Amino acid sequence: MKMFLTGNFAAAYGARLSRPQVIAAYPITPQSQIYEKLSEWDGKGELGGRMMRVESEHSAMAACISASLTGVRTFTATSSQGLALMHEMLHFASGMRTPIVMVNVNRSLAAPWSFWSDQTDSLAQRDTGWLQFYVADNQEALDTVIQAFKIGESISLPVMVIMEAFYNSHFMEPVDVPDPTEVDAFLPAFDPPFILDPEHPAGFCQTVVPIEYKKFRIKRQVAMETAFEVIETTDKEFAERFGRRYGLFEEYRMADAETVLVTAGTIGSTARVTVDALRDRGKKVGLLRMRVFRPFPRAQLIAALRHVKKIAVIDRNISLGQEGIFCEELKSVLYSMARNIRVFGFVLGLGGTNVAPSHIEKVFSMTERMEQAPLNPIIELEGENVFGA
Numbered sequence: 001m002k003m004f005l006t007g008n009f010a011a012a013y014g015a016r017l018s019r020p021q022v023i024a025a026y027p028i029t030p031q032s033q034i035y036e037k038l039s040e041w042d043g044k045g046e047l048g049g050r051m052m053r054v055e056s057e058h059s060a061m062a063a064c065i066s067a068s069l070t071g072v073r074t075f076t077a078t079s080s081q082g083l084a085l086m087h088e089m090l091h092f093a094s095g096m097r098t099p100i101v102m103v104n105v106n107r108s109l110a111a112p113w114s115f116w117s118d119q120t121d122s123l124a125q126r127d128t129g130w131l132q133f134y135v136a137d138n139q140e141a142l143d144t145v146i147q148a149f150k151i152g153e154s155i156s157l158p159v160m161v162i163m164e165a166f167y168n169s170h171f172m173e174p175v176d177v178p179d180p181t182e183v184d185a186f187l188p189a190f191d192p193p194f195i196l197d198p199e200h201p202a203g204f205c206q207t208v209v210p211i212e213y214k215k216f217r218i219k220r221q222v223a224m225e226t227a228f229e230v231i232e233t234t235d236k237e238f239a240e241r242f243g244r245r246y247g248l249f250e251e252y253r254m255a256d257a258e259t260v261l262v263t264a265g266t267i268g269s270t271a272r273v274t275v276d277a278l279r280d281r282g283k284k285v286g287l288l289r290m291r292v293f294r295p296f297p298r299a300q301l302i303a304a305l306r307h308v309k310k311i312a313v314i315d316r317n318i319s320l321g322q323e324g325i326f327c328e329e330l331k332s333v334l335y336s337m338a339r340n341i342r343v344f345g346f347v348l349g350l351g352g353t354n355v356a357p358s359h360i361e362k363v364f365s366m367t368e369r370m371e372q373a374p375l376n377p378i379i380e381l382e383g384e385n386v387f388g389a
Contacts, residue, residue, distance in 0.1 A: 005175045007168030008033035010138040011077065011103045011161070013175075014145030016041060016048070017183040018101070021072035021190075024052035024063035029115055030165040031079040031105040049073075057082035061089035061100075068098035069204055071195035073149065076100065079165070080107035080121045087125065090158075094129025094220065096205055099152030099159070099190075101145060102130075106265070106316075107165040108351050116352020117165040119265065119317040123293075123325045129220050131159040131227060132294040134264040136250075138163075138173040143244055146178075147234050150187050154230045155223045164316075165352060167266040178242055186241050224295040231292060248297040250289040251304060253279060257286030259367055260305060263314040264290040264326055267348070267355050271314070274360040285364060290326060298333045305334070310342050312367040314360065316349040323347070344370060 005013065012034045015023070023042075027035045042051040054060045057078050064074040078086060083104050093100055104122050108114035122132060133148065135141045141163050148159040163169060194202065208216070231248065239245035250268065253275055254260065261271050268289030278285045288304060305311065311334075315324025322328055327345035334341055344367045349355040 001177050001179070003175055003177050004172050005138055005177075006033065006170050006172050007138040007141050007163050008105070008170065009037055010142040010175050011145055011163070012037035013177050014142040015075045015077075015101070015103070017178060017180055018075070018146050018149045018187055019048055019073065019184070020075040020101075021049045022052060022064065022067035022074045023047075023049055023076065024054050024060040024067070024074070025076045025078070026054055026057050026060050026082060028057070028079050028082040030107060030169045031077050031082070031103070033169070034077040034103060034105075057085045058089060061086045061093060064100045064102075065089065065093050065096060065098050068093075068100055069096065069196045071190065071192050073153075073190040074098070074100045075102070077103040077105070079105040080109055083121050083125065084109060087128070090125055090128040090130060092205070093158045095216070097156040097220075099149070099156055099192075101148045101152060101159050101161065103141075103145065103161045103163070105163055105165050105169045114351050115165065117167055117266075117316065118350055118352065119162070119164075119315075119325075122160060122162045123317050123319075125160070126294055126325075129157065129224075130294065131157060131224075131292070132162060133159070133292055134162045134290060135168070136266055136268045136289060138168060138171070139175050139244070140246060141168060142175055142177065143238065143242070144246070146183060146187060147238055149190075150234050151227065151230050153190055153192075154234070155227055156192070157220070157223055157227070162265075164265050167352075176242075176244075182241060186238065227295050228297065228300070246291055248292045248300050249304070250287070250291060252287040252289070254286035254288065254304065256284055257308055258284040259310045259312065259364065260286045260288055260308045261312050261314065261360065261364065262288045262290065262326065262330060264293070265316060267314055267316060267360075270355060270357060271360050274357040274364070277357065278361065278364060283364070293326075293329075296329055296333070301330065301333055302337045305341060308341060310344065310367050312344045312346060312363050314346050314348055314355070314363060316355070318347050318350065342372075
């Protein structure tokens with residue numbers, strides 16, 4: 001069924017179709033509409049699960065962890081300061097192998113106070129052991145929420161589905177909402193191997209000696225590596241049933257590209273238009289839009305980018321004191337396997353500032369004429385009216 005939905009409502013529909021038995025959340029702009037829509041269905045008796053209204057995001061994640069350990073499917077949503085408040089519990093969720101699905105709507109972190117888009121809130125959680133998916137549009141948001149439950153429950157790890165404040169969350173697009181019976185056939189009931197059961201007492205999260213801790217940590221790393229195959233298999237099954245497939249990353253006009261633009265989220269949609277315009281002028285340029293950030297698809301990226309000469313990475317985030325985070329991660333992969341490719345990092349769109357095709361064209365033209373990447377992406381680019389434009 002086609003519907004005209006905001007990204008927030010698309011995510012809410014994705015959650016509802018996945019039939020979570022417990023939803024614990026706390027409202028925060030710009031995520032609040034997800035919470036409100038789920039609450040509306042709950043008030044009408046249409047949700048099918050239990051909606052827990054908690055006093056903070058920290059409590060929301062604690063409730064989801066507890067519910068998941070009893071063997072029920074759980075969902076939550078948050079943004080920015082709310083995600084930061086959850087940080088402690090994110091480690092518990094991963095360490096206790098609870099396949100919670102959470103939608104995070106990217107919003108700039110304070111201070112100063114801001115409500116607009118910036119990927120730093122979710123990227124600051126990259127070491128917590130959660131899978132991370134960055135979506136470009138509202139259809140992908142709905143579909144990825146459904147896929148996330150199947151992926152997370154297959155490998156017993158939590159999954160974060162990430163979209164951008166206002167560019168996704170409040171922008172309306174036509175969205176194909178699948179039939180619930182089709183989703184039920186795709187997504188089986190949650191059936192974890194171990195649960196908290198008063199009839200069969202067991203303990204979770206006990207204190208361990210160093211050698212045991214190491215074993216648990218390595219098992220999570222192995223699960224992350226296993227996730228690649230699970231993600232691709234799930235995506236293929238989803239395409240066979242619903243006709244839409246996303247992959248670990250999107251490749252656009254990459255076959256003969258000499259220069260490739262790499263980005264994530266909504267900038268990827270704008271970059272597609274820019275690539276077409278540059279191709280019309282005879283430029284051999286392509287686009288690679290990152291979708292899966294954790295686990296980071298090292299081998300797959302090397303295979304996709306091995307033939308190119310230059311890469312321009314556009315980040316809507318910055319690791320203060322270093323550079324854009326996607327650029328930093330990509331460089332670390334290419335350094336050992338494809339050192340002949342020059343990588344140029346650009347930081348655009350912080351705080352939700354608009355990234356227009358003209359900005360992306362300027363990034364491409366600068367990459368074409370530069371032989372060496374600047375050491376400081378901010379200072380070198382401010383004069384070019386690119387950073388923060």
